[in-house]
Each structure stands twice: as C-alpha cells, then as structure tokens.
Amino acid sequence: xxxxxxxxSPTTCAALYAASGPFWYVSLQRVKKSxxxxxxxxxxxxxxxxxxxxxxxxxxPGGTTGHAVGIGLAAIALxxxxxxxxxxxxLLIQALFFxxxxxxxxxxxxxxxxxxxxxxxxxxxxxxxxxxxxTSPRRVVAAALAGYAAINVAxxxxxxxxxxxxxxxxDANGAPLYAPYPLxxxxxxxxxxxxxxxxxxxxxxxxxxxxxxxxxDPSLLKLTAPRAIESGDEDEIARNKAARAxxxxxxxxxxxxxxxxxxxxxxxxATGVAWGEWGPHDFTDPEMRRQITAAxxxxxxxxNLPHGLERLSxxxxxxxxxxxxxxxxxxxxxxxxxxxxxxxxxxMTFLVAGWLARLRRRKNQRYT
Amino acid sequence: xxxxxxxxPQRRGAFIARSIARMIGAxxxxxxxxxxxxxxxxxxxxxxxxxxxxxxxxxVSSALAHRLSVVLGVFGVALILAxxxxxxxxxxxxxxxxxxLLFSGSIALPAVFLTPGRIIFRLxxxxxxVTEPGMAGAALLIARVETAVTLTLLLILSTPWPRVxxxxxxxxxxxxxxxxxxxxxxxxxxxxxxxxxxxxxxxSRTVGALNAAEARRFATxxxxxxxxxxxxxxxxxxxxxxxxxxxxxxxxxxEFMMSPRDWIALAAFAGLAIIAIWTGGR
Numbered sequence: 001x002x003x004x005x006x007x008x009s010p011t012t013c014a015a016l017y018a019a020s021g022p023f024w025y026v027s028l029q030r031v032k033k034s035x036x037x038x039x040x041x042x043x044x045x046x047x048x049x050x051x052x053x054x055x056x057x058x059x060x061p062g063g064t065t066g067h068a069v070g071i072g073l074a075a076i077a078l079x080x081x082x083x084x085x086x087x088x089x090x091l092l093i094q095a096l097f098f099x100x101x102x103x104x105x106x107x108x109x110x111x112x113x114x115x116x117x118x119x120x121x122x123x124x125x126x127x128x129x130x131x132x133x134x135t136s137p138r139r140v141v142a143a144a145l146a147g148y149a150a151i152n153v154a155x156x157x158x159x160x161x162x163x164x165x166x167x168x169x170x171d172a173n174g175a176p177l178y179a180p181y182p183l184x185x186x187x188x189x190x191x192x193x194x195x196x197x198x199x200x201x202x203x204x205x206x207x208x209x210x211x212x213x214x215x216x217d218p219s220l221l222k223l224t225a226p227r228a229i230e231s232g233d234e235d236e237i238a239r240n241k242a243a244r245a246x247x248x249x250x251x252x253x254x255x256x257x258x259x260x261x262x263x264x265x266x267x268x269x270a271t272g273v274a275w276g277e278w279g280p281h282d283f284t285d286p287e288m289r290r291q292i293t294a295a296x297x298x299x300x301x302x303x304n305l306p307h308g309l310e311r312l313s314x315x316x317x318x319x320x321x322x323x324x325x326x327x328x329x330x331x332x333x334x335x336x337x338x339x340x341x342x343x344x345x346x347x348m349t350f351l352v353a354g355w356l357a358r359l360r361r362r363k364n365q366r367y368t
Numbered sequence: 369x370x371x372x373x374x375x376x377p378q379r380r381g382a383f384i385a386r387s388i389a390r391m392i393g394a395x396x397x398x399x400x401x402x403x404x405x406x407x408x409x410x411x412x413x414x415x416x417x418x419x420x421x422x423x424x425x426x427x428v429s430s431a432l433a434h435r436l437s438v439v440l441g442v443f444g445v446a447l448i449l450a451x452x453x454x455x456x457x458x459x460x461x462x463x464x465x466x467x468x469l470l471f472s473g474s475i476a477l478p479a480v481f482l483t484p485g486r487i488i489f490r491l492x493x494x495x496x497x498v499t500e501p502g503m504a505g506a507a508l509l510i511a512r513v514e515t516a517v518t519l520t521l522l523l524i525l526s527t528p529w530p531r532v533x534x535x536x537x538x539x540x541x542x543x544x545x546x547x548x549x550x551x552x553x554x555x556x557x558x559x560x561x562x563x564x565x566x567x568x569x570x571x572s573r574t575v576g577a578l579n580a581a582e583a584r585r586f587a588t589x590x591x592x593x594x595x596x597x598x599x600x601x602x603x604x605x606x607x608x609x610x611x612x613x614x615x616x617x618x619x620x621x622x623e624f625m626m627s628p629r630d631w632i633a634l635a636a637f638a639g640l641a642i643i644a645i646w647t648g649g650r
Contacts, residue, residue: 004468004471004472004513004516004517005427005431005512005513005516005517005520006431006472006509006512006513006515006516007509007513009431010428010431010432013431028544037606037609037610037614037615038602038603038606039544040544040547040548040551040609041551041601041602041603041605041606041609042599042602042606043548043552044548044551044552044555044602044605045551045552045555045559045598045599045601045602045605046598046599046602047548047552048551048552048553048555048556048558048559048598049559049594049595049598051552051556051559052391052556052559052560052563052594053591053594055387055390055391055394055560055563056387056563056587056590056591073591073595077595077599085548089545089548089549089552090552092549093549093552093553093556095520096520096523096524096532097398097401097524097529097553098394098397099463099464099467099468099517099520099521102516103424103427103516103520104427104428104431104516166505170501171434171501171504173485173486173500173501173504174483174484174485174501175483175485175500175501175502175504175505175508176479176483176501176505176509177434177505177508178509178512179475179509180475180476180479180482180483180502180505180506180509181479181482185482204584204588205587205588205591208584208585208587208588208589208591208592209588209591209592209595211588212588212589212591212592213592213595213596216589216592216593216596217592217596220595220596220599
C-alpha cells in the first residue's frame, strides 16, 4: 500500500503532489480555524498514534495476521480534515525515517491514504451511522464499513497509479521504466489482498476500537456525530423508529429489485431481436431482414433504411450499447452490471430530486 | 523426565511477542541511527541543508534515469558516500536492502516472464519465456528501489532528526509542518513505550492460550486506550505550551552556516545529479 520510490515516474509523483496540495492547504486552513492553538499538539499526537498503530500485529480469522493503517479511526475521532493532515505527517515520518514508502512517492501515498482515505472513511461513517445514538451498534457497523471502504479505495487508487506506468513509460525496446504491470494485472493483484486481509484488519480495528470507545470514552466520538440522538430525546427516537418502519415496509421492494437485477442475464436466453427495436444496421443485414419479415407477419421491411430512422438514430450513442459494457468480456456479468448501473442511476435521480424538494421545503418553512 | 512445552499457547500468544518485537525494533533503529549520526564522517560533517538537497537531487536523478548503468552509477556513489561516512554496508543491507529486495524482487520476478518482447531464453523445467524487456524492466526497478532506499537511509543515518527538520525549514517547508514533525517524532517514542508497556503487562498476566478472538479484543482495547491517551496527552501538551506563552505562532532557529567544504559538497552533488540526468535520459 505504501508505494516505494522507483515504482512511479517522477511525473506521476509530481502530479500526485500537486493533487494533494490543495487538500493539504484547505485542511490546514479549516483545522487552524477550528483548533486554533490546539492544532500543533493535537495533530502531532494523532500522527504519532497513527504511526504506532501500524506496529500492532493483529490476529485475523483464518490464522494470519495483519496491521491496520488507522485511517478510519483518525477520520472518526477528528473529522476528515484533521485526519488528512495527521496521516500525512505519519506517512512522512515513515518514509523519511523508516523507509516505509518513498520520499518522491509521498505525494501519491498521501493522496491515496490520507486525502481520499480520510474523505471516504468519514463519508461512509456519516452516511451509515446517520443520526443513531453514540452507543448504537449501528455505529460499529458504520466504522467497520468506513475502514474497509477507505483502505480498498486507497488500494484501488494505488493500483491504478501503478497500472498506468507501463502504458505511459517504456523505453525504446518496450521495457517498462517503472512499475511493470498493466492495469489488468495491477488492479486484481492489489485488490485481492486488500479486499480480504488488509480490508479485514482495517475493518476489525476501526469497529473494535469504536466499540471499545462507546463503552470506555464515548466523548471521543461526539465530534463526528453531530446528529447523534442523545439518550432521552424521545422525539428523535420516535422519528428513527418511524424511519425503521418505513425501511421494513419497503424492504420487499428492495429485495425484489436486487433479485430482478441479478436475473437480468435471462435476457440472453431470448433469440433474435425484439420487434420494433431494430437498429439502422439491422435493415442492411440479410439475416436480420429475414427475422424482421418473419416477426412482422411476412411483411418485408423497406429495401432502404428509412430516412428519419437514419437521421435520428445518430443523434445519441448509448454509453453501454446492448447491455454489454465494452470493458467486460462476460455477457452475463455485463447484463448484471448494466442492471445495477441503471437501477443506481434511477435511484440517484430520485434521491437528488428528494433532496432538492426537502431543501426547498425547509427554505419555505424558514420564511413562513 | 522432561515435559515438553505445549506448542499451541506459544503460537497463539505470538502476536503479542511480534508486536513487542516490532516496537523494540523501531526504538533500537532510532538509537542506532542517532549513534551513527554522531560518528565522524563525510556526510556527518556536512551542513544538513546540503545533505537534504544533495541526496534528494541524486534521488530525483536516479528516478529520471532510463538506463540501468546510470542508476547503478548513482547507487555506486551512494555506497562510496556510506563508506566515507563510516556507515556500514551491513547496516544498510539489514535496514533497507534486504527488505527492498524481497519486496521489489517478488513484484519484479513475474514481470520477467509476463512482459512481452524478444525471448532471451526459456526457464529450464518450466519452459517459461524470459523476455529482454522483462529482464530490463525488472533490473531497472530493483536497482532504482535499492538506490532510493540507500539514499534515504544515508540521510537519516548521518543526520540527527532535529537537524533534518531544521534543514527542511531552511529549504522552505512550512514552519507549522516542521514543528508538527518534531513533536510527532518525540511522541512516537513516548507512545511506542506506552504500547510496549501495555503489551508486556498483558503478556506477564497471561496464563495459557489466548484465542484469536481474545487476542483481537485485547489489541483493539489497547489501541482504544492509546487513542484516548494520545488525545489526553495532546490536551496536556497544549496546556503546557499555553503556560509557556504559546499563542499559535511558531518560530524556529536556523543557525546553519555554510563552510567552503559545504559549498564544494553542494557543487559535487549538483554535478553528479546533472550528469546522471543528462546521461540517464539518452
């Protein structure tokens, strides 16, 4: 995960330093404003903590061991901006003093782990934990998912950065100058370890420590839980119960939708083309013309492509034609991916519309 | 009659021992680095700013080089610098080369067979093709990683950490970053000591086997305690700083003086880096 020097070209290193720069600047300004004189001691201690955390050997299910990076914990305890700075400092000390991760590659490591990792873990934690109470088990699940998502997104970014090297930098004979593997090898090679052991270690540490803090020192969790229900807030508890009831009522719908998305490859069993869904090329293909004739009560299609169809069909080109994304070779998986993408796009549209409507309602309430 | 030790509890408790070993290893490494940095030697005599800028220049030049011979040339310069600075090659091998070779070697090895190109020979028994671009890429990667590790180690093994920080400040790093790095470094060792104490206290009270779930619970509670301690310590350090008149402004003393020897060294570093960049790109 900590990319050493030599794997990334100096150009990539410079680009990722440049990408991290604005985040460092903004986070420093925000943290300075909120922490004032506490900035230096707090960041120093949390950076030192992140560093020490990486020394902990954790037994994992299956008999192996691993160590966590602590992105999730730092983001949950401090918020994403302070966590970004603290983890960047820990990475700098690791690179300079212990040679873990490169000095030139520090920008890349900070971008992957500190910047994106902190934002992802904070976002996942806030979304999943919602307004649940500080001591709610839901927060433990949220922390586990936050740690898991953060480490895997960071690993994916590292894999992409490594995977583009042989594409961008080779010598005259085609020998790779930096990391030697293309994306199709780098991504699975990196992700297999992180989706399993490294993700599990991060997940266990983040969830385990959060559960411990819920019992031992819940005040440390309040900073990133502004909407958490205080015990005794009956109205909020009632609202949450209602939300849970809503979820229970719509659960069969979600299960049904998921099942339908998974069953979409059944479409592959159907032969021929659906009546009326012909493309311009179908009118010139003899086999397709025969099928159109058979499906239309032996009425042959016009010998030439209708002018209107030709003109209008070129206006829009679908990004995923025939439910088969170009980057996937499996037709079954392509169908499932297309279904998930379609359902996701529809849900996202309704979520955004709902959010805008709520925003408008609140605005109106303020003025009345 | 002797009774053999039961193996399971030892194996199950090994994670505590491994964690303690890693922490002690980090503490020992720091002590060794400080001892080497105080020895008389070429790099130790140089102004830290010259060392940071010079070694960084060599690092960049080796990263830019497209030719193995040039990267090996920079590696050779690093070895000579180590000799002249009384930094043992054995220490470099233990602290950097072995780990880097193991890591990069395991990554580079499959590339020897997987990179398409002219086949030089086939691996006996397996008949796997070893390609020319694959060999060249793997050799370049390993050489570059080893060179980078050596140059970074040379800086740390020849310069006490506070002087590295002052050099960073003199070279334009923000003063807030330098102060945070200095404090972090000090507290890393305080927290490492605290973590080691936690583990040793548990180990001394553990009889029999710790199963994996118990071990995880213990590790997470240790981490929780350390997080609480860290935040508590930060409040104490903050109050101590305020009591000494801290108002959020930080200053650092930059008392470095460049001697003729430093200027010569700087020119030599710059010359070597330029030569490496010039010849490495062709």
